[in-house]
Amino acid sequence: xxxxxxxxxxxxxxxxxxxxxxxxxxxxxxxxxxxxxxxxxxxxxxxxxxxxxxxxxxxxxxxxxxxxxxxxxxxxxxxxxxxxxxxxxxxxxxxxxxxxxxxxxxxxxxxxxxxxxxxxxxxxxxxxxxxxxxxxxxxxxxxxxxxxxxxxxxxxxxxxxxxxxxxxxxxxxxxxxxxxxxxxxxxxxxxxxxxxxxxxxxxxxxxxxxxxxxxxxxxxxxxxxxxxxxxxxxxxxxxxxxxxxxxxxxxxxxxxxxxxxxxxxxxxxxxxxxxxxxxxxxxxxxxxxxxxxxxxxxxxxxxxxxxxxxxxxxxxxxxxxxxxxxxxxxxxxxxxxxxxxxxxxxxxxxxxxxxxxxxxxxxxxxxxxxxxxxxxxxxxxxxxxxxxxxxxxxxxxxxxxxxxxxxxxxxxxxxxxxxxxxxxxxxxxxxxxxxxxxxxxxxxxxxxxxxxxxxxxxxxxxxxxxxxxxxxxxxxxxxxxxxxxxxxxxxxxxxxxxxxxxxxxxxxxxxxxxxxxxxxxxxxxxxxxxxxxxxxxxxxxxxxxxxxxxxxxxxxxxxxxxxxxxxxxxxxxxxxxxxxxxxxxxxxxxxxxxxxxxxxxxxxxxxxxxxxxxxxxxxxxxxxxxxxxxxxxxxxxxxxxxxxxxxxx
Amino acid sequence: xxxxxxxxxxxxxxxxxxxxxxxxxxxxxxxxxxxxxxxxxxxxxxxxxxxxxxxxxxxxxxxxxxxxxxxxxxxxxxxxxxxxxxxxxxxxxxxxxxxxxxxxxxxxxxxxxxxxxxxxxxxxxxxxxxxxxxxxxxxxxxxxxxxxxxxxxxxxxxxxxxxxxxxxxxxxxxxxxxxxxxxxxxxx
Numbered sequence: 135x136x137x138x139x140x141x142x143x144x145x146x147x148x149x150x151x152x153x154x155x156x157x158x159x160x161x162x163x164x165x166x167x168x169x170x171x172x173x174x175x176x177x178x179x180x181x182x183x184x185x186x187x188x189x190x191x192x193x194x195x196x197x198x199x200x201x202x203x204x205x206x207x208x209x210x211x212x213x214x215x216x217x218x219x220x221x222x223x224x225x226x227x228x229x230x231x232x233x234x235x236x237x238x239x240x241x242x243x244x245x246x247x248x249x250x251x252x253x254x255x256x257x258x259x260x261x262x263x264x265x266x267x268x269x270x271x272x273x274x275x276x277x278x279x280x281x282x283x284x285x286x287x288x289x290x291x292x293x294x295x296x297x298x299x300x301x302x303x304x305x306x307x308x309x310x311x312x313x314x315x316x317x318x319x320x321x322x323x324x325x326x327x328x329x330x331x332x333x334x335x336x337x338x339x340x341x342x343x344x345x346x347x348x349x350x351x352x353x354x355x356x357x358x359x360x361x362x363x364x365x366x367x368x369x370x371x372x373x374x375x376x377x378x379x380x381x382x383x384x385x386x387x388x389x390x391x392x393x394x395x396x397x398x399x400x401x402x403x404x405x406x407x408x409x410x411x412x413x414x415x416x417x418x419x420x421x422x423x424x425x426x427x428x429x430x431x432x433x434x435x436x437x438x439x440x441x442x443x444x445x446x447x448x449x450x451x452x453x454x455x456x457x458x459x460x461x462x463x464x465x466x467x468x469x470x471x472x473x474x475x476x477x478x479x480x481x482x483x484x485x486x487x488x489x490x491x492x493x494x495x496x497x498x499x500x501x502x503x504x505x506x507x508x509x510x511x512x513x514x515x516x517x518x519x520x521x522x523x524x525x526x527x528x529x530x531x532x533x534x535x536x537x538x539x540x541x542x543x544x545x546x547x548x549x550x551x552x553x554x555x556x557x558x559x560x561x562x563x564x565x566x567x568x569x570x571x572x573x574x575x576x577x578x579x580x581x582x583x584x585x586x587x588x589x590x591x592x593x594x595x596x597x598x599x600x601x602x603x604x605x606x607x608x609x610x611x612x613x614x615x616x617x618x619x620x621x622x623x624x625x626x627x628x629x630x631x632x633x634x635x636x637x638x639x640x641x642x643x644x645x646x647x648x649x650x651x652x653x654x655x656x657x658x659x660x661x662x663x664x665x666x667x668x669x670x671x672x673x674x675x676x677x678x679x680x681x682x683x684x685x686x687x688x689x690x691x692x693x694x695x696x697x698x699x700x701x702x703x704x705x706x707x708x709x710x711x712x713x714x715x716x717x718x719x720x721x722x723x724x725x726x727x728x729x730x731x732x733x734x735x736x737x738x739x740x741x742x743x744x745x746x747x748x749x750x751x752x753x754x755x756x757x758x759x760x761x762x763x764x765x766x767x768x769x770x771x772x773x774x775x776x777x778x779x780x781x782x783x
Numbered sequence: 784x785x786x787x788x789x790x791x792x793x794x795x796x797x798x799x800x801x802x803x804x805x806x807x808x809x810x811x812x813x814x815x816x817x818x819x820x821x822x823x824x825x826x827x828x829x830x831x832x833x834x835x836x837x838x839x840x841x842x843x844x845x846x847x848x849x850x851x852x853x854x855x856x857x858x859x860x861x862x863x864x865x866x867x868x869x870x871x872x873x874x875x876x877x878x879x880x881x882x883x884x885x886x887x888x889x890x891x892x893x894x895x896x897x898x899x900x901x902x903x904x905x906x907x908x909x910x911x912x913x914x915x916x917x918x919x920x921x922x923x924x925x926x927x928x929x930x931x932x933x934x935x936x937x938x939x940x941x942x943x944x945x946x947x948x949x950x951x952x953x954x955x956x957x958x959x960x961x962x963x964x965x966x967x968x969x970x971x
Contacts, residue, residue, distance in 0.1 A: 165953070218918030218934040222848060222952065226935070230953030260916050264812055271948035275965025276958065 162223045164231045164342045172349045176356040182332035182390075186212075186325065187299020190292050191254065191285045194270050196263035201254075201296065202331055204283065209249045209351055210327040211235070214302050216257035216318055217265055223339050224322050228253065231324075232282060234344035236273065239280030242348075249351050251282035256304050257318065258293055261286045300325060326350055328358075330390065361389060375748060377756040378693045380461075380469050390647025404761025407754050409436050409567035413493075416569055417751055419576030421614040423493045423569055429508060429559045431566065434546035439564030440758075442557065445765025447536060448529065449477055449521035452767045456514065456521075456561070459486040462759030465693030466490050466568060472701030473665075480519035483665035485701035488694045490749070491687050493566040496620040500683045500699040503673045507562035512554070526554050533557070535772040538765075570690055570749030571614075578746075580613070587746055594743025597736055602713070604740075606726050607685045617688035617747070622670050625727055626718025627698050628681030631664050635718070667700070680722055690752065692745040706741045813938070813946030816911040818875065821888035821900035828944055834871045835966055836940040837959075840917045840933060842878030843890040848935045848952065849874075850894075856937070857895035858956040859963060866967055867897065875911060876902040877919045877933050915946070939963070942970055 163169060188202045204210075213232065219225035232251045239246035253269070255261035266284035273282055287293040297304060304320045324342055326335040335350050337343075379385075383395040413423045413431050425431050442448060446455045459474045459482075460466045466489040468474060474482035484500050498504040504513065514520040515529055523529045533539050533552045543552040543560070550556050575595070577586035587595070599605045608617040630636075639651040670679035683699040697703040703712065714737065716729035732740070820826040828836070837856055841849030856872050863870055874891055876882035879902045882890075887900030902908070912919060919933035935952035937959065947966065950959055 217936065217949065217951070218916055220848075220918060220920075220932040220934045222935075226951055226953035229951035233954055233958060260918075262812075265916060265949070268812075268946060268949040269951065272950050272954075272958075272962060274948070275961050 162227050162339045162342065164227050164339075164344070168343050168345045172345060175349055175352040178353065179357070180326075180334045180350060180354060182328070182334060183336065184333050185299075186210075186327040186331045186333050187296055188331075189287070189296035189299070191287050191296070192263045192266075193285055194263060194267045194283060198288070204250075204252065204285065205327060205329070205331065206250065207329045208247075209329060209354065210252055210325075211249060211347065212252045212254060212300075212325045212327060214256050214297070214300070214304075214320065214323065215253050216255050217261050217269065218257070219318070224320070227339065227342060228322060228324055231342050231344050231347070235347060236276060236280045236282055238344065238348055240277050243279070244355065245348065245351065246279040246281075248355060249280070251280070253282070253284050254296070255284075255286040256293060256297060256302065256320070258287045258289055326354075328354060361391065375693065375752040375756070377753045377760075378463055378465060378748075380464050384470065387646055388643045388649055392646035402760055403757065404759075405754075405757040406761040407758035408433075409440075409564070409755075409758060412569045412751065413567055417571035417576070417749060419573065419580050419614050420491070420569055420571040421494070421611075421616070423566060425566065426506060426508065429562065431563055432546065434542075435560050435563035436567050438542050438546045439560040439562065440762050441539075441542075441765065442561050443564050444759075444762045447532065447765050447767060447771065448515065448523075450523050450528075451477065452771075453477065454521050455765065457759070459514075459520075460489050462756045465690055465695075467694045469693075469695050472696050474520070476517070476520040477522045480522075481662060481665070482517075482519050483667055484699050485696065487686065488690065489565050489568050490570045490690045490694075490755075491568070491616070493569055494616050494687070495618075497622075497684055501670050501673050502622050502684045507565050508555070508558035511558045511561045530554065530557065532772055537770055568755055570751055570755060572750035573689070573748050574746040575743070576615075576750075579610075579615075588742065590739050590742040591746040592743075593736075594739035594741070594746075597732070597740050598743055601736070602730050602732065602740060603726065604713070608688050618685045620685070622679070622682035622684050623724040623726070624669070624681045624720065624722045625683075625698075625712075626681070626720050626723050627700065627702060627712075628667060628669050628683060629720040629722070630718045631700060631702075632666070632668060632681065634664065669699075678722060681720070682722075688744055689747050690749055692748050693752065706744050707737065710737045710740050811914060812916070813940065814914055815944060816907075816914060818901040818903040818907055818911065819884055821884045821891060821902075823884040826899070826901055828940070831871050831940075832944065833942045834869055835942065835963060835970070836938075837870065837872045837963070838875065838915070838938040838940060839873070839935070840875045840877050840912065840915070840919070841935065842876050842931050842933075843882050843886055844878065844930070846930070848933075852935055852937065852952065853891070853894040853898070855956045855959060857898065859959045860895050860897055862956075862960050863963065866964075869967055870963060872898040874898060874900050875908065876900065877908060877912065877917070877931055879903055879905055879908050939966065941966065 186202075186205075188200055190198055191201050191204065193199050193204065211232065213225075213228035215225035215228055217225075232253065235245075235249070235251060239249070255266060263286060266286050269284040270282070287296070300323070302320065302323065304318050306318055322339050322342070324337040324347075325333050326337070326347065328334050334354060337347065379395075379397075381397045381399065383397070386392050410431060410433050413425065416423055429435075443456045443460075446453050446458075448455060454477045459468055459476075461468050464470070467486040471486070473484055474486045476482050487500065492498070492507060496505070498507065498510040499513065504510040512526065515523050516526070530552050539552065543550065543556050546560060547556045574586045574591070577583040578592070579595075598608075599610065607619045607621070607623060609615065609619050610617065636654060638654050640654065640657055641649045642652045643649045668680045670682035671677065673679075691697075691706065695704060695706075697706070697709050703709045710732070713727065714730045714732045717723055717727040815828050818826050837859070839852055839856065841852065843849075853874065856874075860867060860870065860872055872895065874887070876887060882900075882902050884900070884902060887902050891898040891900040903911075911917075915938055917934055917936075919931055922930045922932055924930065937950040937952075937954075938946060939948040939950065939962065941947045948962065950962065
């Protein structure tokens, strides 16, 4: 036949072209080589484009399953297809591209492990699970690497919410009678979904190419891994303590991956410890605990001091104990407040210092105005914005009238009853026992255990004593280390606050991963003005002492966030950044503080080093605190109202 | 795809009925069928018992998809050599009005001598298409000719006549070859 001959010539031409181009000349880029160079993996970001919708689907075995469960906490590439699709640049293109990705999975275990391919039919009438299974059979011999599932839904009703949530408009094409369906018209879209079920990219025909998709997945994997590493680094040493964390641990709240870690108070188990043993034999890395000659240590004093420390009745209105700012499981400070909040919500202008190792502090309070724990105790008891007792006598009279203290002071102090002195001595004895050492650093440095410190922390130590110069103030001795020089320095933080040097906007995290830049003027409308604080000058009245604050010990520093005298830094990383920048310039800036020129990994190493300073006995001390009685008003106690008896509530 | 002008002229010669195909989802999936082969002999699927069948649909005037699919299947068959007699390729016309057995024979032989072209009446073809869930629709063109939109999957039928896998259009011959070799090995 004539026509056949002519057509054969034409066919030969087609075959030649298809042999070289593999497929069609006007086919989508996904069938061929990518016509452009991809940006480097990790060099760009793929912000979430919204939540990936959910719905009920039928898997290859015809079983009902939620689409989200099918994602199985992996990255998912989801294509909407129908098996009878006749548009080469539609469903077959998605299959072709998926096939290329599956082939890449054979060579790339990470890709195979982390990415899942899903073809979801939008034609439930024709594409029954049986049909979809025939598609899946396709890959029976394509190697086990990489999963590609062909799924469908039970009905149009089951499908509709899924189509809607992915904004897939599908039109049924009908024949001239308007009744019979002869196909569908749809705009091809393939969705890249992350393990948190957020859409990270949507590929249309012109961008559906395996190289681009793999590049995107690798970018997301790299960024997730980096984020995970930062998160892990931030959390790595708190892990060395099981108990030392807030009941509602908000660490990492600024990251989208944050999940609630609220602890059940019912599960909190106390375990009393023989605290005196820590004073008699301090943990590795700590010097002998200084004990004043007029207040020799005893179990009775520690026990009495511990009871007083957790007793809410020691405040004006029976609500506020020492432990409410020095929270045992929050590093004996408060992880959740930059500056403390006292009785009835009254603001305190500085950050709660930790009680850990306060036994070694030659100066107390951030401005160093007190010298002994015995005396220091009375500061918060009498401060009107802390425990707010109106007088010394008020406190002593109240304790004398509380039945459960009857005889306990006498027993601990050779017959001496409660007095300004014995009360201070008792609480000081408990605080003195909260010594914490034997950290990974101590085992490495003083215990000669080469394995105790990870390499990063060892590098951090070299920086700490070398390039970064931290050790100039945070001393490390030959036999022990207190990580403090017991002196006061001007780092510029106080100066900055006093001068009102604040950025125009402040980041405020309102939900996990959602941080807004709030204009200063808005914050000032609802916030209190910054308190006046000039540090040591308030004590000495020497103008040269303005904005000097005490060097805190760095022991357990990973547990005692936030940092600095005003809690202005949430993380150790921020503290390192601050010192790396040379503090805040002012005429009284301590000459030891200067820009350090640290690179990123050096900063991380310093953080890791500081995280290695968490004491090995932290959980013992916290569990002991959990076992302590919490003093609360009970029958027969004096009421703070009119001095009458308390009515049992 | 540029269709040569002469080709269009020949398209004008043919006129055909409007064909649309629908099916109930209760229709059996795959299975036995009867058509006419390119030597004008009656054909039944059961004749190929014991062989692995590569079944696909199209039409000889098809400008792009079918030649590609045919070329792919031909490449697979050529690669099989020693096992070639255990495999049979079948190309079913969805355009029986134009695709007579003779046209089919000439056409498939351009690609591979072992391929068998099948055609039949409109009804016979529509029945097979329904069984295998092949969607096709005739498109009238302004010049009076027509083309047929159709789904272009490849259906693999085992030696017992059971549909065992469907390969979506767009897979490279290498994949089809791996699948065919796997199925052959499985059936001994």
